[in-house]
Amino acid sequence: GEDVEQSLFLSVREGDSSVINCTYTDSSSTYLYWYKQEPGAGLQLLTYIFSNMDMKQDQRLTVLLNKKDKHLSLRIADTQTGDSAIYFCAETLGDSSYKLIFGSGTRLLVRP
Amino acid sequence: DSGVTQTPKHLITATGQRVTLRCSPRSGDLSVYWYQQSLDQGLQFLIQYYNGEERAKGNILERFSAQQFPDLHSELNLSSLELGDSALYFCASSVVGGAGETQYFGPGTRLLVL
Numbered sequence: 065g066e067d068v069e070q071s072l073f074l075s076v077r078e079g080d081s082s083v084i085n086c087t088y089t090d091s092s093s094t095y096l097y098w099y100k101q102e103p104g105a106g107l108q109l110l111t112y113i114f115s116n117m118d119m120k121q122d123q124r125l126t127v128l129l130n131k132k133d134k135h136l137s138l139r140i141a142d143t144q145t146g147d148s149a150i151y152f153c154a155e156t157l158g159d160s161s162y163k164l165i166f167g168s169g170t171r172l173l174v175r176p
Numbered sequence: 177d178s179g180v181t182q183t184p185k186h187l188i189t190a191t192g193q194r195v196t197l198r199c200s201p202r203s204g205d206l207s208v209y210w211y212q213q214s215l216d217q218g219l220q221f222l223i224q225y226y227n228g229e230e231r232a233k234g235n236i237l238e239r240f241s242a243q244q245f246p247d248l249h250s251e252l253n254l255s256s257l258e259l260g261d262s263a264l265y266f267c268a269s270s271v272v273g274g275a276g277e278t279q280y281f282g283p284g285t286r287l288l289v290l
Contacts (some may be wrong), residue, residue: 093278094275094276095275099259099281106178106266106282106283106284107266107268107281107282108178108280109278109279109280112278114276118180152219156275159208162260162273162277163209163221163224163232163234164211164221164268164279165221166218166219166220167218168210168218169218169219
């Protein structure tokens with residue numbers, strides 16, 4: 065079935081690395097995404113990874129995918145207070161719609 | 177700015193009423209998705225349109241309907257509103273709704289049903 069799970073909350077100190085984890089259940093996932101939602105704002109795509117990749121790096125962001133364990137993580141290096149937001153993991157399946165199936169979101173709080 | 181616009185930004189209405197939410201996709205995008213974000217259900221896919229035709233349906237209630245017009249803008253109609261329909265409604269667009277395409281989200285319409 066379709067299910068994406070994330071931990072609800074993460075608190076880190078400014079300058080540290082943050083690691084946000086996500087697990088998904090559907091092995092037919094084709095693409096996996098990380099979106100950021102700031103208070104009162106819409107969803108901003110941060111990065112995505114194709115299911116046949118293990119890792120993707122984009123500036124301060126590193127995505128790791130363990131397909132065997134169906135585990136996805138987002139590492140934010142040198143976390144800043146501006147990174148405080150809710151981070152959503154999402155997957156698309158191989159059906160014709162490529163709709164996004166979202167996790168519940170992880171609220172990241174960056175302490176000065 | 178994603179290029180996707182949604183109106184209105186906020187909507188307050190009463191139970192039993194009907195509202196229409198509007199979405200204009202990014203220029204050139206043919207596919208529009210609607211999502212609902214609520215406290216108890218999280219972010220859920222409602223419905224997708226491609227070039228005026230319905231392509232996929234998710235957890236959309238029968239009281240809700242949508243359409244995509246020839247100019248590619250889309251409207252989500254919510255009727256017989258209930259308190260539980262209070263949520264943030266997002267529209268997203270992508271080029272053709274295909275594999276690996278980025279969905280660009282609008283700022284959302286916040287609906288409050290009193």
